[in-house]
Amino acid sequence: MAEHPLPAPRLRRILDKIKAEFARDLSLTELADESGYSRAHFLRMFRAATGKTPHQYLRDVRLERAREQLQTGSASILEIALATGFASHSHLTRQFRRRFGITPGSFRRTE
Missing domain, CATH: 1.10.10.60 (Homeodomain-like)
Structure with a gap:
């Protein structure tokens, strides 16, 4: 059922x-x-x-918010990770790469 x-x-x-x-x-x-x-x-x-x-x-909402902040803000990746509920820079980086196929740093440089 x-x-x-x-x-x-x-x-x-x-x-x-x-x-x-x-x-x-x-x-x-x-x-x-x-x-x-x-x-x-x-x-x-x-x-x-x-x-x-x-x-x-929840993870996807956090990743979308992190992506928005990477596009529009100047905060460090660590600051963005902590502000969006990730435990660390590396946790955000792993999840971001898994979801978007690129690291947060690389994403920021291409924007």
Whole structure:
């Protein structure tokens, strides 16, 4: 039996929370509590609605924000990493390369 996605208003509330609070550690429990469902049920419903786990969605939001800051700001890559919720420069670099196929430093130089 296919899992039904989260109802639209609850999904919007969760996505808004992730986008507003992306730089801090948002636990699965916290997001599930916000949705009103158990952790396991929330995880299945979120994935059915977005095609991603909450962790993957949060990582992608962080990477998009980091990319925006690399394009428009002058902060160091470490400062951007910490401001967007990554644990370190190397963590951001690994994730950025995996997602965009280029390191943050190389991306900044091509912009």
